[in-house]
Amino acid sequence: MxxxxxxxxxxxxxxxxxxxxxxxxxxxxxxxxxxxxxxxxxxxxxxxxxxxxxxxxxxxxxxxxxxxxxxxxxxxxxxxxxxxxxSVDTPVQSIDVTELLALVLALGQRLANSRGVTLTPEPTAEKLILHTHSFHLMQLLWRCTEFTMSAADVNKVIRISGTRKNDCIIIRYSGIDKVRERMQAEDFLPSIAVLLKIIGGELDVTSERHALRLKLPVRIPAGI
Missing domain, CATH: 1.20.5 (Single alpha-helices involved in coiled-coils or other helix-helix interfaces)
Incomplete structure (x- = not known):
């Protein structure tokens, strides 16, 4: 490990x-x-x-x-x-991503209120379970949530959804303005590079450039 x-x-x-x-x-x-x-x-x-x-x-x-x-x-x-x-008690464990994301959004509610941003989690059709580093996943979700709040478009509503695709879970943050430009201006990717490596995740921008997509493996790769 x-x-x-x-x-x-x-x-x-x-x-x-x-x-x-x-x-x-x-x-x-x-x-x-x-x-x-x-x-x-x-x-x-x-x-x-x-x-x-x-x-x-x-x-x-x-x-x-x-x-x-x-x-x-x-x-x-x-x-x-x-x-x-x-969350630091057991470094690697099975995690319900929907529940963990709800906790992150609850912890970030005060910050969202201060910025006039509404965080809206969208319901999922199935349980999204990962076997991964719980604390670092929470930290990664927090950083993504924090970034999207600062990059929210004029509607000030960030929608967060989760889906499973093959052996990955995709977390999508939508309602962002000029995502690539803001990511570069804030050095966002370098700031979360270590977390992505620990989790084995990937982050990209959707084709319409108004959403972030966080790709997480259902089980952390061997050797991580």
Whole structure:
């Protein structure tokens, strides 16, 4: 199996971890701020009740619902972070690509919102299973998603679909403007070359030049 101990690879791995951790921590911090504000409102309501000012259960209920909704949302964020963190536990494993892509898109939702981009995964007709490096596949999907968000066309909608063709799974990102020009301007291919090598994947641009196509082997080639 290929050894992955180059300084460049290690730095990129750490950078990826840092980006995800920073994004998730911002989401958690925002939720804590909302919960703290709601808790302050409840404290004010308690003081008003002590003074004999009846507020009614509806008002208290709305604040309580706000807290519950934020707790639920934050719990989902933390669960996603936990799944991401455990992606390094077993280097090579069988992976449901649809589920992994959904996790990547969930982790990238804050970034998409900040750029005004909608990420739309399209349903698949069958399970897309790979036996590969889970962490590096996640990193590759993240890089592709990140690139397509920066290269989105005027509609600001990136559609992601997956299909199986022979012994490969094809992930297609559409809704991009001037793909080749942007790839060259951002040195995109060199930035993911190591990841493509680890996975045994290929990346190309569709003939209409408005979509990326990521080709992934169902099982990583021998010797990788």
């Amino acid at each position: 290929m050894q992955y101990d180059t300084s460049t690879g290690t730095i990129n791995d750490l950078k990826f971890f840092g980006e995800i951790a920073a994004s998730v921590s911002h989401e958690i911090k925002n939720s804590l701020a909302v919960i703290n504000e709601a808790a302050g409102l409840l404290q004010d309501m308690v003081q008003q009740e002590k003074k004999g000012q009846s507020l009614g259960p509806e008002k208290v209920g709305r604040v309580a619902d706000q807290i519950v909704n934020r707790v639920f949302r934050t719990d989902t964020v933390v669960k996603n972070l936990n799944r991401f963190a455990h």
